[in-house]
Amino acid sequence: MAEVALRQVVKKYGDVEAVRTIDLDIPNNEFVVLVGPSGCGKSTTLRMIAGLEEITSGDISIGGQVVNDLPPKDRDIAMVFQNYALYPHMTAFDNMAFGLKLRKFSKAEIKQRVEHAARILDITELLDRRPKALSGGQRQRVAMGRAIVRNPKVFLFDEPLSNLDAKLRVQMRTEIKRVHQKVKTTTVYVTHDQVEAMTLADRVVVMNQGRIEQIGTPHELYHHPRTRFVAGFIGSPAMNFIPCRLEQAGSGLRTHVSDTIALPVPSDREARYRAVVGKELVLGLRPEHITEPRHNGRTDGCDFEVTLDVVEPMGMETMVFYTIKGTEFCSRVEPSSAGDAGAKMRLHANVDHMHLIDPASGTVI
Amino acid sequence: MSTATLAVPAGKTAPARSSLRRSRRWALFASYFFLILFAIFFLMPPYYMVVTALKSDAEMARLATNPWFIFDGVTLDQFRILLTQTDFLIFFKNTVIVTVCVVAITMVVSVLAAFALGRMRFWGSSILATGIFLTYLVPDTLLFIPMFQIVRSIGLLNSYWGMVLVYPTLTVPFCTWIMIGYFQSIPKELDEAALIDGAGHMQMLLKIFVPVALPGIIAAMIFAFTVSWAAFVYPMAFLYSSDQQVLTVGTVTSLIRGDVYKWGMLMAGALVAAAPPLVIYAFLMDYYIAGLTAGATKG
Numbered sequence: 001m002a003e004v005a006l007r008q009v010v011k012k013y014g015d016v017e018a019v020r021t022i023d024l025d026i027p028n029n030e031f032v033v034l035v036g037p038s039g040c041g042k043s044t045t046l047r048m049i050a051g052l053e054e055i056t057s058g059d060i061s062i063g064g065q066v067v068n069d070l071p072p073k074d075r076d077i078a079m080v081f082q083n084y085a086l087y088p089h090m091t092a093f094d095n096m097a098f099g100l101k102l103r104k105f106s107k108a109e110i111k112q113r114v115e116h117a118a119r120i121l122d123i124t125e126l127l128d129r130r131p132k133a134l135s136g137g138q139r140q141r142v143a144m145g146r147a148i149v150r151n152p153k154v155f156l157f158d159e160p161l162s163n164l165d166a167k168l169r170v171q172m173r174t175e176i177k178r179v180h181q182k183v184k185t186t187t188v189y190v191t192h193d194q195v196e197a198m199t200l201a202d203r204v205v206v207m208n209q210g211r212i213e214q215i216g217t218p219h220e221l222y223h224h225p226r227t228r229f230v231a232g233f234i235g236s237p238a239m240n241f242i243p244c245r246l247e248q249a250g251s252g253l254r255t256h257v258s259d260t261i262a263l264p265v266p267s268d269r270e271a272r273y274r275a276v277v278g279k280e281l282v283l284g285l286r287p288e289h290i291t292e293p294r295h296n297g298r299t300d301g302c303d304f305e306v307t308l309d310v311v312e313p314m315g316m317e318t319m320v321f322y323t324i325k326g327t328e329f330c331s332r333v334e335p336s337s338a339g340d341a342g343a344k345m346r347l348h349a350n351v352d353h354m355h356l357i358d359p360a361s362g363t364v365i
Numbered sequence: 366m367s368t369a370t371l372a373v374p375a376g377k378t379a380p381a382r383s384s385l386r387r388s389r390r391w392a393l394f395a396s397y398f399f400l401i402l403f404a405i406f407f408l409m410p411p412y413y414m415v416v417t418a419l420k421s422d423a424e425m426a427r428l429a430t431n432p433w434f435i436f437d438g439v440t441l442d443q444f445r446i447l448l449t450q451t452d453f454l455i456f457f458k459n460t461v462i463v464t465v466c467v468v469a470i471t472m473v474v475s476v477l478a479a480f481a482l483g484r485m486r487f488w489g490s491s492i493l494a495t496g497i498f499l500t501y502l503v504p505d506t507l508l509f510i511p512m513f514q515i516v517r518s519i520g521l522l523n524s525y526w527g528m529v530l531v532y533p534t535l536t537v538p539f540c541t542w543i544m545i546g547y548f549q550s551i552p553k554e555l556d557e558a559a560l561i562d563g564a565g566h567m568q569m570l571l572k573i574f575v576p577v578a579l580p581g582i583i584a585a586m587i588f589a590f591t592v593s594w595a596a597f598v599y600p601m602a603f604l605y606s607s608d609q610q611v612l613t614v615g616t617v618t619s620l621i622r623g624d625v626y627k628w629g630m631l632m633a634g635a636l637v638a639a640a641p642p643l644v645i646y647a648f649l650m651d652y653y654i655a656g657l658t659a660g661a662t663k664g
Binding site for chain 1 (some may be wrong): 557559573
């Protein structure tokens with residue numbers, strides 16, 4: 001168990017900068033998820049922590065010790081790979097015991113550790129099987145077991161659930177969380193799936209184009225994104241964005257979206273937005289914050305009418321898609337309130353959750 | 366609606382299915398026909414060898430008889446004389462020594478070279494790998510004159526140990542090439558997992574790569590064995606006394622005297638010489654195919 005620190009870390013492949021000067025502090029026992037689109041540098045960052053990639057400049061320290069020049073085996077880390085990376089000619093037991101054998105542990109100690117890890121992961125009956133005879137989920141459990149038996153300072157997960165089907169992915173996600181609660185160890189987890197990031201992480205690190213966009217708890221990232229990228233990346237379906245102009249409306253403010261839609265700004269935000277009155281901005285609203293009206297006929301200027309293009313029933317909710325000024329919008333509504341495609345529907349914007357974004361810098365105001 | 370959708374395909378699929386069955390039957394028939402033709406064509410020489418080896422010299426001398434059949438009864442005389450009155454067993458022993466040594470040397474060199482070229486990233490590794498394969502393309506008929514100078518200069522002319530030195534120049538390039546393909550087909554996460562588990566490069570090779578790449582290694586071994594067992598040009602050029610001779614050249618030089626061909630013993634000798642490769646191929650053919658096709662079918 002140890003803290004991990006990245007200081008001004010840069011990784012270049014020739015002239016291409018894959019990771020651009022990142023700083024990150026991961027306290028002891030924390031579960032941190034690096035999330036971002038393909039090519040954002042999250043896996044490279046993880047591999048640099050593991051020692052599988054050399055860093056171009058900066059420092060990486062584990063447990064207070066700078067490990068820049070240490071080989072992976074001397075960093076006291078364990079890694080779980082996307083494709084499991086189990087040794088195909090060894091049984092599950094031997095796969096888990098391999099690292100311990102190389103470190104000259106006694107046979108009794110190896111047996112005790114492997115059996116303990118197998119109990120945690122519920123794979124005791126599978127220890128005699130080779131990887132070929134295991135399902136995807138079982139293989140991933142063995143791969144996790146291989147990491148657990150070493151009792152390392154840091155667990156590294158490189159998109160461990162990407163090869164599993166949707167149902168198994170949800171099960172294994174819970175399993176990983178359960179294991180972390182039992183085996184309290186500093187964990188760095190890489191994924192491109194923001195749902196995985198939100199559900200697993202103590203803190204999420206959102207990366208984009210080799211840079212860290214924002215670090216925060218899942219709640220912070222969802223409710224208080226700092227950039228348009230984070231606002232759009234976190235949440236599914238993604239946040240709706242549309243150009244708007246911030247206007248004075250009497251003593252208050254409002255966002256002018258179109259000739260028929262002008263949403264009032266909540267009074268507690270007026271001070272924050274006062275400096276950008278009259279400017280062209282981008283309005284961001286999540287699909288779950290544009291719903292059917294739920295105010296019993298009371299109007300607050302936040303209702304508007306749209307023509308539905310596509311209706312996607314999901315069971316407990318329905319996604320409706322429509323266009324405002326040429327921009328596609330999505331809303332999450334009650335199944336009973338949604339009409340068919342082509343029908344008109346009245347919607348209500350929950351402006352308490354609105355975000356105004358500076359289009360030039362991409363930062364949330 | 367459902368009745369209509371059921372009725373239309375039912376009427377149409379019945380003839381379609383029977384035509385499919387008929388065309389499959391024809392394909393099967395054609396396959397068997399050509400396979401049998403192929404088998405007969407390729408089994409003819411071995412059959413002729415067996416028939417000739419089991420005949421007496423007297424029957425062979427009677428030109429009037431049909432050479433494809435045995436009329437005077439089966440005899441093992443050719444084998445008995447071959448094994449007791451010629452140097453055939455010496456040739457056999459020499460060939461086994463040379464082949465075992467060549468296969469061992471080839472595998473050690475090829476596996477190490479292929480691991481380095483296929484898995485360890487260093488400057489020029491891909492050019493080196495191609496260069497190694499290009500050396501395989503130079504035929505031994507071109508190489509034997511400079512090789513002769515080398516073998517003579519180190520005092521191994523007319524010694525089968527010279528063959529142990531020379532044959533790997535034929536086997537190492539191709540075996541390395543096969544192994545590079547096989548090693549490259551193994552996911553890179555496997556060596557990364559081994560590195561994190563604490564393995565050094567040699568441990569990684571011996572404990573992970575060699576077991577995982579076993580089909581490729583066996584394919585390379587079979588190739589090295591075949592080349593070494595069947596080599597003809599080098600022993601023909603470098604070996605001239607019968608106590609140093611190997612099977613391929615020894616059998617021919619000792620059983621063909623001028624224009625006198627001892628056909629019975631030649632065929633018996635060829636049969637005995639062909640037995641070890643046959644046995645090895647029969648048991649390891651699956652590995653051989655898996656090894657040779659690994660690069661083509663794996664990511």
